[in-house]
Amino acid sequence: MEIVIVSGKGGTGKSSVAAALASLSGDVVLADCDVDAANQYILYKPQEEEFEAFTGSREALLDRTRCDNCMICIEYCRFDAISLTEGQVCISPIFCDGCGLCAKVCPGEAIVMTEHRNSMLVSASFRYGRMVFGKLAPGEENSGKLVSLVKEKARQLSFYGQKSDIIIDGPPGIGCPVIASIVGADRVIIVTEPSVAAIKDMERLLSLCSSIGLNTGVLINKSDLDREKQNEITDLCHKEGIHIHGKIPYDPMFVDAMVHCRSICEWVPGSGTVSVLRDIHRDIFNGR
Protein backbone atom coordinates (compact mmCIF):
# COMPACT_ATOMS: atom_id res chain seq x y z
CA MET A 1 0.00 0.00 0.00
CA GLU A 2 1.24 3.48 -0.87
CA ILE A 3 0.11 6.38 1.28
CA VAL A 4 1.04 10.04 0.98
CA ILE A 5 0.96 12.47 3.89
CA VAL A 6 0.35 16.08 2.85
CA SER A 7 -0.79 19.21 4.61
CA GLY A 8 -0.96 22.21 2.30
CA LYS A 9 0.10 24.61 4.99
CA GLY A 10 3.29 23.65 6.78
CA GLY A 11 3.57 23.28 10.51
CA THR A 12 0.60 21.00 11.00
CA GLY A 13 3.01 18.25 12.03
CA LYS A 14 2.94 16.38 8.73
CA SER A 15 6.54 15.16 8.92
CA SER A 16 6.28 14.15 12.57
CA VAL A 17 3.12 12.19 11.84
CA ALA A 18 4.73 10.51 8.80
CA ALA A 19 7.72 9.58 10.97
CA ALA A 20 5.44 8.18 13.67
CA LEU A 21 3.48 6.06 11.19
CA ALA A 22 6.76 4.72 9.77
CA SER A 23 7.97 3.58 13.17
CA LEU A 24 4.63 1.90 13.84
CA SER A 25 4.82 0.05 10.54
CA GLY A 26 8.06 -1.69 11.35
CA ASP A 27 9.06 -2.48 7.78
CA VAL A 28 8.40 0.35 5.35
CA VAL A 29 9.89 2.38 2.60
CA LEU A 30 9.78 5.96 3.79
CA ALA A 31 10.00 8.42 0.91
CA ASP A 32 10.69 12.05 1.78
CA CYS A 33 9.17 13.95 -1.13
CA ASP A 34 9.41 17.29 0.66
CA VAL A 35 12.64 17.75 -1.29
CA ASP A 36 12.74 21.48 -0.62
CA ALA A 37 12.97 20.82 3.09
CA ALA A 38 13.79 17.15 3.58
CA ASN A 39 13.52 16.35 7.28
CA GLN A 40 13.15 12.59 7.73
CA TYR A 41 16.88 11.97 7.42
CA ILE A 42 17.52 14.43 10.23
CA LEU A 43 15.20 12.48 12.49
CA TYR A 44 16.23 8.97 11.55
CA LYS A 45 19.90 9.51 10.64
CA PRO A 46 19.79 6.69 8.09
CA GLN A 47 22.73 4.76 6.64
CA GLU A 48 23.11 6.35 3.22
CA GLU A 49 23.82 3.71 0.61
CA GLU A 50 23.31 4.92 -2.91
CA PHE A 51 23.57 8.34 -4.55
CA GLU A 52 22.34 9.40 -7.94
CA ALA A 53 23.05 12.83 -9.35
CA PHE A 54 20.05 14.60 -10.70
CA THR A 55 19.79 17.38 -13.25
CA GLY A 56 17.47 19.83 -11.62
CA SER A 57 17.36 22.56 -14.20
CA ARG A 58 19.42 24.36 -16.79
CA GLU A 59 20.07 27.96 -17.63
CA ALA A 60 21.20 30.08 -20.54
CA LEU A 61 24.79 31.33 -20.50
CA LEU A 62 25.93 34.19 -22.68
CA ASP A 63 29.29 34.29 -24.45
CA ARG A 64 29.86 38.01 -24.64
CA THR A 65 32.60 37.76 -27.23
CA ARG A 66 30.07 36.41 -29.74
CA CYS A 67 27.18 38.73 -28.88
CA ASP A 68 26.63 41.84 -31.00
CA ASN A 69 23.72 43.16 -28.91
CA CYS A 70 21.15 42.62 -31.66
CA MET A 71 18.51 42.07 -28.94
CA ILE A 72 16.63 39.37 -30.83
CA CYS A 73 16.82 37.10 -27.78
CA ILE A 74 15.21 39.77 -25.60
CA GLU A 75 12.24 39.89 -27.91
CA TYR A 76 11.74 36.13 -27.82
CA CYS A 77 12.30 35.30 -24.15
CA ARG A 78 8.85 34.91 -22.59
CA PHE A 79 10.20 34.97 -19.04
CA ASP A 80 11.65 38.48 -19.26
CA ALA A 81 14.96 37.00 -18.24
CA ILE A 82 17.07 38.93 -20.73
CA SER A 83 17.52 42.67 -20.56
CA LEU A 84 19.76 45.43 -21.75
CA THR A 85 21.79 46.67 -18.81
CA GLU A 86 24.19 49.53 -19.41
CA GLY A 87 24.23 48.85 -23.13
CA GLN A 88 24.92 45.15 -22.76
CA VAL A 89 22.66 42.15 -23.04
CA CYS A 90 22.38 40.29 -19.72
CA ILE A 91 20.64 37.06 -18.80
CA SER A 92 19.27 36.83 -15.28
CA PRO A 93 19.90 33.37 -13.82
CA ILE A 94 17.01 34.02 -11.42
CA PHE A 95 14.39 34.57 -14.06
CA CYS A 96 15.71 32.21 -16.74
CA ASP A 97 13.45 29.17 -16.99
CA GLY A 98 15.89 27.16 -19.07
CA CYS A 99 13.63 26.75 -22.09
CA GLY A 100 16.41 27.21 -24.63
CA LEU A 101 14.58 29.53 -27.02
CA CYS A 102 17.20 32.29 -26.88
CA ALA A 103 19.93 29.82 -27.84
CA LYS A 104 17.86 28.82 -30.85
CA VAL A 105 17.10 32.35 -32.06
CA CYS A 106 20.53 33.89 -31.55
CA PRO A 107 22.10 34.46 -34.96
CA GLY A 108 25.62 34.51 -33.52
CA GLU A 109 25.31 31.31 -31.47
CA ALA A 110 26.31 33.36 -28.47
CA ILE A 111 24.11 31.47 -26.00
CA VAL A 112 24.66 27.95 -24.68
CA MET A 113 22.44 26.02 -22.30
CA THR A 114 24.18 24.61 -19.22
CA GLU A 115 22.80 21.98 -16.88
CA HIS A 116 23.07 21.84 -13.12
CA ARG A 117 23.78 18.43 -11.75
CA ASN A 118 24.17 19.11 -8.08
CA SER A 119 20.93 17.74 -6.73
CA MET A 120 20.97 14.24 -5.27
CA LEU A 121 18.70 11.26 -4.98
CA VAL A 122 19.71 9.22 -1.92
CA SER A 123 18.68 5.68 -0.97
CA ALA A 124 19.32 4.62 2.60
CA SER A 125 18.50 2.14 5.36
CA PHE A 126 17.07 3.09 8.72
CA ARG A 127 15.70 1.29 11.72
CA TYR A 128 12.28 0.67 10.22
CA GLY A 129 13.24 -0.25 6.68
CA ARG A 130 14.45 1.76 3.72
CA MET A 131 14.40 5.46 3.11
CA VAL A 132 14.60 7.51 -0.06
CA PHE A 133 15.05 11.24 -0.15
CA GLY A 134 16.09 14.03 -2.44
CA LYS A 135 18.57 16.74 -1.65
CA LEU A 136 17.77 19.67 -3.85
CA ALA A 137 20.77 21.94 -4.26
CA PRO A 138 20.04 25.40 -2.81
CA GLY A 139 18.14 27.52 -5.29
CA GLU A 140 17.37 24.67 -7.67
CA GLU A 141 13.95 24.51 -9.18
CA ASN A 142 11.66 21.99 -7.56
CA SER A 143 9.72 21.09 -10.66
CA GLY A 144 8.36 17.87 -9.31
CA LYS A 145 10.95 15.94 -11.30
CA LEU A 146 12.97 15.04 -8.23
CA VAL A 147 9.74 14.20 -6.40
CA SER A 148 8.85 11.72 -9.14
CA LEU A 149 12.32 10.19 -8.99
CA VAL A 150 12.15 9.78 -5.21
CA LYS A 151 8.79 8.09 -5.56
CA GLU A 152 9.87 5.78 -8.35
CA LYS A 153 12.90 4.72 -6.33
CA ALA A 154 10.70 4.03 -3.29
CA ARG A 155 8.41 1.91 -5.43
CA GLN A 156 11.36 -0.09 -6.70
CA LEU A 157 12.67 -0.67 -3.17
CA SER A 158 9.28 -1.90 -1.99
CA PHE A 159 8.86 -4.04 -5.11
CA TYR A 160 5.89 -1.93 -6.03
CA GLY A 161 4.20 -2.44 -2.69
CA GLN A 162 4.63 -6.23 -2.76
CA LYS A 163 7.30 -6.35 -0.09
CA SER A 164 6.43 -3.45 2.14
CA ASP A 165 4.22 -0.41 2.47
CA ILE A 166 5.33 2.97 1.21
CA ILE A 167 4.85 6.07 3.31
CA ILE A 168 5.46 9.33 1.48
CA ASP A 169 6.11 12.60 3.30
CA GLY A 170 4.72 15.01 0.73
CA PRO A 171 5.67 18.58 -0.19
CA PRO A 172 3.67 21.68 0.81
CA GLY A 173 1.36 23.63 -1.49
CA ILE A 174 -0.85 22.45 -4.33
CA GLY A 175 1.50 22.86 -7.31
CA CYS A 176 3.62 20.53 -9.39
CA PRO A 177 5.63 18.89 -6.56
CA VAL A 178 2.45 17.94 -4.69
CA ILE A 179 0.76 16.62 -7.79
CA ALA A 180 3.85 14.55 -8.58
CA SER A 181 3.83 13.13 -5.05
CA ILE A 182 0.17 12.10 -4.92
CA VAL A 183 -0.58 10.63 -8.36
CA GLY A 184 -0.96 6.88 -8.21
CA ALA A 185 -1.16 6.66 -4.41
CA ASP A 186 -3.58 4.27 -2.75
CA ARG A 187 -4.47 6.86 -0.18
CA VAL A 188 -3.74 10.52 0.45
CA ILE A 189 -3.87 11.67 4.06
CA ILE A 190 -4.22 15.36 4.72
CA VAL A 191 -2.86 16.39 8.10
CA THR A 192 -4.72 19.49 9.14
CA GLU A 193 -5.25 21.48 12.32
CA PRO A 194 -8.17 23.50 13.63
CA SER A 195 -7.06 26.90 12.33
CA VAL A 196 -8.56 29.15 9.63
CA ALA A 197 -5.48 28.89 7.42
CA ALA A 198 -5.08 25.11 7.67
CA ILE A 199 -8.76 24.57 6.87
CA LYS A 200 -8.55 26.68 3.74
CA ASP A 201 -5.47 24.77 2.61
CA MET A 202 -7.23 21.49 3.32
CA GLU A 203 -10.13 22.53 1.10
CA ARG A 204 -7.79 23.35 -1.77
CA LEU A 205 -6.01 20.02 -1.36
CA LEU A 206 -9.31 18.15 -1.24
CA SER A 207 -10.39 19.70 -4.50
CA LEU A 208 -7.02 18.83 -6.06
CA CYS A 209 -7.27 15.21 -4.87
CA SER A 210 -10.82 14.80 -6.07
CA SER A 211 -9.95 16.29 -9.47
CA ILE A 212 -7.29 13.57 -9.82
CA GLY A 213 -9.71 11.00 -8.42
CA LEU A 214 -7.72 9.96 -5.36
CA ASN A 215 -8.85 8.18 -2.25
CA THR A 216 -8.42 10.84 0.43
CA GLY A 217 -8.65 10.95 4.22
CA VAL A 218 -8.07 13.58 6.89
CA LEU A 219 -6.19 13.54 10.15
CA ILE A 220 -6.71 16.37 12.63
CA ASN A 221 -3.58 17.28 14.56
CA LYS A 222 -3.58 19.67 17.56
CA SER A 223 -7.29 18.91 17.61
CA ASP A 224 -7.88 20.75 20.90
CA LEU A 225 -6.45 24.06 19.64
CA ASP A 226 -9.89 25.47 18.84
CA ARG A 227 -13.13 23.61 19.40
CA GLU A 228 -15.18 25.58 16.90
CA LYS A 229 -12.65 25.11 14.11
CA GLN A 230 -12.42 21.43 14.92
CA ASN A 231 -16.17 21.12 14.39
CA GLU A 232 -15.82 23.04 11.17
CA ILE A 233 -13.37 20.40 9.90
CA THR A 234 -15.57 17.48 10.93
CA ASP A 235 -18.64 19.08 9.34
CA LEU A 236 -16.77 19.76 6.15
CA CYS A 237 -15.48 16.19 5.94
CA HIS A 238 -18.92 14.72 6.60
CA LYS A 239 -20.42 16.88 3.91
CA GLU A 240 -17.78 15.82 1.38
CA GLY A 241 -17.83 12.19 2.49
CA ILE A 242 -14.19 12.29 3.58
CA HIS A 243 -13.08 9.81 6.20
CA ILE A 244 -11.39 11.20 9.33
CA HIS A 245 -8.64 8.83 10.45
CA GLY A 246 -8.35 10.35 13.87
CA LYS A 247 -7.72 13.34 16.08
CA ILE A 248 -4.45 13.97 17.86
CA PRO A 249 -4.51 16.51 20.69
CA TYR A 250 -1.74 19.09 20.90
CA ASP A 251 1.30 17.39 22.38
CA PRO A 252 4.66 19.12 23.00
CA MET A 253 6.26 15.67 23.00
CA PHE A 254 6.35 15.77 19.18
CA VAL A 255 8.98 18.50 19.32
CA ASP A 256 10.73 16.93 22.29
CA ALA A 257 11.06 13.70 20.35
CA MET A 258 12.33 15.57 17.28
CA VAL A 259 15.05 17.32 19.28
CA HIS A 260 16.25 13.90 20.40
CA CYS A 261 16.07 12.53 16.86
CA ARG A 262 13.30 10.10 17.71
CA SER A 263 9.76 9.67 16.49
CA ILE A 264 7.17 10.30 19.17
CA CYS A 265 6.40 6.56 19.26
CA GLU A 266 9.98 5.84 20.26
CA TRP A 267 10.28 8.75 22.68
CA VAL A 268 7.13 8.28 24.75
CA PRO A 269 5.79 4.86 23.71
CA GLY A 270 3.33 4.65 26.58
CA SER A 271 1.69 8.05 26.08
CA GLY A 272 -1.90 8.77 25.17
CA THR A 273 -0.86 10.41 21.92
CA VAL A 274 0.98 7.29 20.80
CA SER A 275 -2.00 5.11 21.54
CA VAL A 276 -4.11 7.45 19.39
CA LEU A 277 -1.47 7.13 16.66
CA ARG A 278 -1.64 3.33 16.92
CA ASP A 279 -5.39 3.47 16.31
CA ILE A 280 -4.84 5.77 13.35
CA HIS A 281 -2.16 3.48 11.94
CA ARG A 282 -4.54 0.53 12.20
CA ASP A 283 -7.34 2.54 10.65
CA ILE A 284 -5.17 3.48 7.67
CA PHE A 285 -3.46 0.18 6.97
CA ASN A 286 -6.24 -2.24 7.83
CA GLY A 287 -8.67 -0.40 5.66
CA ARG A 288 -6.57 -1.45 2.65
Add this chain to the structure above:
Amino acid sequence: MKLAVASGKGGTGKTFFAVNIFYSLISAGKCAILLDCDAEEPNAALFVGGEQAGFDKVCLDIPVIDKEKCLYCSKCSESCYYNAIFIIPTSSIIRVIEELCHGCGVCNYVCDNDAIGKKEKPLGYVVNYVLDNGARLIETRMDVGVYSPVKLIRAGVAAAKGASLVIMDSPPGSSCPFIHTVAGADYVVLVTEPTPFGLSDLRQSISVLRQLNKPFGVVVNKAGIGDSAIYDYLLGEDIALLMEIPFKREIAEYCARGELFAVQDIEFRKQLLAVFGKIYRNYGDRDRKR
Protein backbone atom coordinates in the same frame (compact mmCIF):
# COMPACT_ATOMS: atom_id res chain seq x y z
CA MET B 1 11.21 49.54 0.80
CA LYS B 2 10.21 45.95 0.11
CA LEU B 3 10.48 43.59 3.04
CA ALA B 4 9.98 39.88 2.37
CA VAL B 5 9.01 37.54 5.19
CA ALA B 6 10.01 33.96 4.43
CA SER B 7 10.73 30.62 6.03
CA GLY B 8 12.32 27.43 4.74
CA LYS B 9 9.93 25.24 6.62
CA GLY B 10 6.22 25.89 6.46
CA GLY B 11 4.25 26.62 9.61
CA THR B 12 7.01 28.43 11.45
CA GLY B 13 4.87 31.55 11.68
CA LYS B 14 5.89 33.40 8.53
CA THR B 15 2.37 34.59 7.72
CA PHE B 16 1.83 35.31 11.41
CA PHE B 17 4.85 37.60 11.42
CA ALA B 18 4.00 39.24 8.08
CA VAL B 19 0.40 40.13 8.95
CA ASN B 20 1.27 41.32 12.42
CA ILE B 21 4.14 43.56 11.37
CA PHE B 22 1.93 44.91 8.59
CA TYR B 23 -0.85 45.67 11.04
CA SER B 24 1.60 47.31 13.43
CA LEU B 25 2.95 49.54 10.66
CA ILE B 26 -0.41 50.73 9.41
CA SER B 27 -1.74 51.29 12.89
CA ALA B 28 1.33 53.47 13.48
CA GLY B 29 0.20 55.56 10.51
CA LYS B 30 2.54 54.13 7.87
CA CYS B 31 1.22 53.66 4.37
CA ALA B 32 1.95 50.05 3.49
CA ILE B 33 0.89 47.31 1.11
CA LEU B 34 0.74 43.68 2.15
CA LEU B 35 1.62 41.43 -0.78
CA ASP B 36 0.70 37.78 -0.35
CA CYS B 37 3.09 35.89 -2.64
CA ASP B 38 2.15 32.48 -1.26
CA ALA B 39 -0.05 31.89 -4.31
CA GLU B 40 -0.54 28.20 -3.59
CA GLU B 41 -1.96 28.89 -0.14
CA PRO B 42 -2.78 32.59 0.17
CA ASN B 43 -3.89 33.10 3.75
CA ALA B 44 -3.03 36.68 4.66
CA ALA B 45 -6.56 37.87 3.80
CA LEU B 46 -7.92 35.63 6.55
CA PHE B 47 -6.09 37.78 9.08
CA VAL B 48 -6.37 41.30 7.73
CA GLY B 49 -9.73 41.03 6.00
CA GLY B 50 -10.70 43.93 3.77
CA GLU B 51 -13.06 44.61 0.92
CA GLN B 52 -12.29 43.03 -2.45
CA ALA B 53 -11.64 45.80 -4.97
CA GLY B 54 -11.09 44.19 -8.31
CA PHE B 55 -8.77 41.52 -9.63
CA ASP B 56 -6.63 40.71 -12.62
CA LYS B 57 -6.66 37.35 -14.28
CA VAL B 58 -3.20 35.97 -15.01
CA CYS B 59 -2.82 33.73 -18.04
CA LEU B 60 -0.13 31.76 -19.80
CA ASP B 61 0.20 31.56 -23.59
CA ILE B 62 0.22 27.91 -24.47
CA PRO B 63 0.39 26.26 -27.89
CA VAL B 64 -2.51 24.90 -29.91
CA ILE B 65 -1.65 22.49 -32.69
CA ASP B 66 -3.45 22.68 -36.00
CA LYS B 67 -3.70 19.05 -37.09
CA GLU B 68 -4.53 20.09 -40.63
CA LYS B 69 -1.14 21.71 -41.02
CA CYS B 70 0.96 19.40 -38.84
CA LEU B 71 3.28 17.00 -40.71
CA TYR B 72 4.20 15.01 -37.58
CA CYS B 73 7.89 15.81 -37.96
CA SER B 74 8.37 15.67 -34.14
CA LYS B 75 10.55 18.78 -34.13
CA CYS B 76 8.41 20.54 -31.54
CA SER B 77 8.29 17.55 -29.25
CA GLU B 78 12.05 17.06 -29.42
CA SER B 79 12.72 20.73 -28.70
CA CYS B 80 10.37 21.02 -25.74
CA TYR B 81 12.54 20.94 -22.63
CA TYR B 82 9.54 20.20 -20.43
CA ASN B 83 8.30 17.14 -22.36
CA ALA B 84 4.97 18.84 -22.83
CA ILE B 85 4.27 17.61 -26.35
CA PHE B 86 3.18 14.03 -26.77
CA ILE B 87 3.51 12.67 -30.27
CA ILE B 88 3.16 9.32 -32.06
CA PRO B 89 3.83 10.18 -35.72
CA THR B 90 2.92 6.73 -37.07
CA SER B 91 -0.58 7.06 -35.64
CA SER B 92 -0.91 10.77 -36.35
CA ILE B 93 -1.31 11.56 -32.67
CA ILE B 94 -0.04 14.86 -31.30
CA ARG B 95 -1.12 16.51 -28.08
CA VAL B 96 0.04 19.35 -25.82
CA ILE B 97 0.10 18.26 -22.18
CA GLU B 98 -1.09 21.56 -20.79
CA GLU B 99 -0.16 20.77 -17.17
CA LEU B 100 3.50 20.41 -18.17
CA CYS B 101 3.72 23.32 -20.61
CA HIS B 102 5.68 26.36 -19.40
CA GLY B 103 4.49 28.51 -22.29
CA CYS B 104 8.03 29.18 -23.48
CA GLY B 105 7.25 29.39 -27.20
CA VAL B 106 10.04 27.06 -28.38
CA CYS B 107 7.58 24.83 -30.22
CA ASN B 108 6.03 27.80 -32.05
CA TYR B 109 9.49 28.83 -33.14
CA VAL B 110 10.74 25.46 -34.37
CA CYS B 111 7.66 24.39 -36.31
CA ASP B 112 8.37 24.93 -40.03
CA ASN B 113 4.80 24.36 -41.06
CA ASP B 114 3.06 27.10 -39.16
CA ALA B 115 1.04 24.41 -37.41
CA ILE B 116 1.24 25.85 -33.89
CA GLY B 117 -0.90 28.72 -32.69
CA LYS B 118 -1.50 30.14 -29.21
CA LYS B 119 -4.24 30.22 -26.63
CA GLU B 120 -4.51 31.61 -23.12
CA LYS B 121 -4.58 29.28 -20.17
CA PRO B 122 -5.74 30.86 -16.88
CA LEU B 123 -3.30 30.41 -13.99
CA GLY B 124 -5.02 32.37 -11.28
CA TYR B 125 -5.64 35.88 -10.04
CA VAL B 126 -4.02 38.89 -8.52
CA VAL B 127 -6.70 40.17 -6.16
CA ASN B 128 -6.82 43.66 -4.66
CA TYR B 129 -8.30 44.33 -1.24
CA VAL B 130 -8.85 47.66 0.45
CA LEU B 131 -8.77 47.58 4.23
CA ASP B 132 -10.74 49.79 6.62
CA ASN B 133 -7.93 52.25 7.14
CA GLY B 134 -7.16 52.65 3.44
CA ALA B 135 -4.25 50.23 3.46
CA ARG B 136 -4.09 47.62 0.72
CA LEU B 137 -3.63 43.89 0.42
CA ILE B 138 -2.58 42.35 -2.88
CA GLU B 139 -3.14 38.62 -2.99
CA THR B 140 -1.82 36.18 -5.58
CA ARG B 141 -4.04 33.13 -5.92
CA MET B 142 -3.16 30.15 -8.06
CA ASP B 143 -5.85 27.95 -9.59
CA VAL B 144 -5.97 24.32 -8.47
CA GLY B 145 -4.09 22.10 -10.92
CA VAL B 146 -1.58 24.72 -12.11
CA TYR B 147 2.06 23.57 -11.95
CA SER B 148 3.87 26.68 -10.79
CA PRO B 149 2.99 29.93 -9.03
CA VAL B 150 5.97 31.85 -10.43
CA LYS B 151 4.13 33.85 -13.07
CA LEU B 152 1.49 34.88 -10.52
CA ILE B 153 4.15 35.94 -8.07
CA ARG B 154 5.77 38.10 -10.72
CA ALA B 155 2.40 39.63 -11.57
CA GLY B 156 1.84 40.37 -7.87
CA VAL B 157 5.27 41.97 -7.50
CA ALA B 158 4.54 44.07 -10.60
CA ALA B 159 1.19 45.17 -9.13
CA ALA B 160 2.91 46.47 -6.00
CA LYS B 161 5.57 48.30 -7.99
CA GLY B 162 6.05 51.92 -7.04
CA ALA B 163 4.65 51.55 -3.52
CA SER B 164 6.97 52.98 -0.91
CA LEU B 165 6.51 50.21 1.64
CA VAL B 166 5.60 46.63 0.82
CA ILE B 167 5.51 43.66 3.19
CA MET B 168 5.72 40.43 1.21
CA ASP B 169 4.54 37.08 2.54
CA SER B 170 6.79 34.64 0.68
CA PRO B 171 5.93 31.05 -0.26
CA PRO B 172 7.61 28.37 1.88
CA GLY B 173 10.68 26.46 0.79
CA SER B 174 13.83 27.69 -0.88
CA SER B 175 13.25 26.95 -4.56
CA CYS B 176 11.76 28.97 -7.42
CA PRO B 177 8.65 30.50 -5.82
CA PHE B 178 10.73 31.70 -2.87
CA ILE B 179 13.50 33.02 -5.12
CA HIS B 180 11.11 34.95 -7.33
CA THR B 181 9.61 36.58 -4.25
CA VAL B 182 12.82 37.59 -2.52
CA ALA B 183 14.39 38.71 -5.81
CA GLY B 184 12.20 41.80 -5.56
CA ALA B 185 12.91 42.50 -1.88
CA ASP B 186 15.38 44.86 -0.25
CA TYR B 187 15.59 42.79 2.91
CA VAL B 188 14.44 39.32 3.93
CA VAL B 189 13.20 38.31 7.37
CA LEU B 190 13.52 34.55 7.85
CA VAL B 191 11.11 33.19 10.43
CA THR B 192 12.15 29.90 11.96
CA GLU B 193 11.57 27.75 15.02
CA PRO B 194 14.25 26.38 17.35
CA THR B 195 13.97 22.73 16.30
CA PRO B 196 16.23 20.45 14.24
CA PHE B 197 13.81 20.70 11.29
CA GLY B 198 13.65 24.47 11.60
CA LEU B 199 17.44 24.76 11.65
CA SER B 200 17.96 22.50 8.66
CA ASP B 201 15.45 24.43 6.55
CA LEU B 202 16.84 27.77 7.72
CA ARG B 203 20.31 26.79 6.51
CA GLN B 204 18.92 25.94 3.10
CA SER B 205 17.18 29.34 2.82
CA ILE B 206 20.28 31.18 3.98
CA SER B 207 22.50 29.53 1.41
CA VAL B 208 20.12 30.73 -1.32
CA LEU B 209 19.97 34.28 0.06
CA ARG B 210 23.76 34.38 0.21
CA GLN B 211 23.96 33.34 -3.44
CA LEU B 212 21.51 36.10 -4.28
CA ASN B 213 23.41 38.61 -2.15
CA LYS B 214 20.28 39.59 -0.23
CA PRO B 215 20.58 41.05 3.25
CA PHE B 216 18.59 39.09 5.82
CA GLY B 217 17.96 38.53 9.50
CA VAL B 218 16.29 35.82 11.54
CA VAL B 219 13.25 35.79 13.80
CA VAL B 220 13.03 32.81 16.13
CA ASN B 221 9.37 32.03 16.68
CA LYS B 222 8.02 29.59 19.26
CA ALA B 223 11.12 30.24 21.39
CA GLY B 224 11.19 27.88 24.33
CA ILE B 225 10.31 24.72 22.43
CA GLY B 226 13.06 22.56 20.96
CA ASP B 227 16.72 23.15 21.68
CA SER B 228 19.41 25.83 21.48
CA ALA B 229 21.25 24.62 18.37
CA ILE B 230 19.76 27.41 16.28
CA TYR B 231 21.28 30.12 18.51
CA ASP B 232 24.71 28.50 18.30
CA TYR B 233 24.36 28.47 14.54
CA LEU B 234 23.34 32.15 14.32
CA LEU B 235 26.17 33.14 16.61
CA GLY B 236 28.73 31.06 14.74
CA GLU B 237 27.66 32.47 11.38
CA ASP B 238 27.33 36.02 12.70
CA ILE B 239 23.72 36.29 11.56
CA ALA B 240 21.43 38.94 13.03
CA LEU B 241 18.82 37.60 15.46
CA LEU B 242 16.12 40.22 14.98
CA MET B 243 13.62 39.03 17.52
CA GLU B 244 12.43 36.10 19.58
CA ILE B 245 8.75 35.36 19.96
CA PRO B 246 8.09 33.02 22.87
CA PHE B 247 5.91 29.98 22.35
CA LYS B 248 2.53 30.65 23.93
CA ARG B 249 -0.61 28.63 23.47
CA GLU B 250 -2.48 31.90 23.54
CA ILE B 251 -0.71 33.07 20.36
CA ALA B 252 -1.46 29.78 18.62
CA GLU B 253 -5.13 30.18 19.52
CA TYR B 254 -5.26 33.72 18.15
CA CYS B 255 -3.82 32.46 14.88
CA ALA B 256 -6.21 29.52 14.77
CA ARG B 257 -9.15 31.90 14.93
CA GLY B 258 -7.65 34.18 12.29
CA GLU B 259 -7.05 37.04 14.69
CA LEU B 260 -4.09 39.38 14.94
CA PHE B 261 -2.12 39.05 18.14
CA ALA B 262 -0.70 42.57 17.66
CA VAL B 263 -4.20 44.04 18.03
CA GLN B 264 -4.39 42.68 21.57
CA ASP B 265 -0.84 42.98 22.71
CA ILE B 266 0.56 46.51 22.52
CA GLU B 267 3.94 45.37 23.75
CA PHE B 268 4.21 42.92 20.86
CA ARG B 269 3.27 45.68 18.43
CA LYS B 270 6.03 47.89 19.80
CA GLN B 271 8.57 45.09 19.44
CA LEU B 272 7.60 44.56 15.82
CA LEU B 273 7.92 48.27 15.08
CA ALA B 274 11.33 48.30 16.72
CA VAL B 275 12.46 45.43 14.49
CA PHE B 276 11.15 47.24 11.44
CA GLY B 277 12.83 50.49 12.47
CA LYS B 278 16.17 48.77 12.81
CA ILE B 279 15.87 47.18 9.36
CA TYR B 280 14.64 50.40 7.78
CA ARG B 281 17.50 52.47 9.12
CA ASN B 282 20.03 50.16 7.53
CA TYR B 283 18.31 48.96 4.39
CA GLY B 284 15.47 51.41 3.74
CA ASP B 285 15.13 53.18 0.45
CA ARG B 286 17.96 55.71 0.41
CA ASP B 287 16.49 57.86 -2.37
CA ARG B 288 13.28 58.38 -0.54
CA LYS B 289 15.01 59.31 2.67
CA ARG B 290 16.93 62.14 1.06
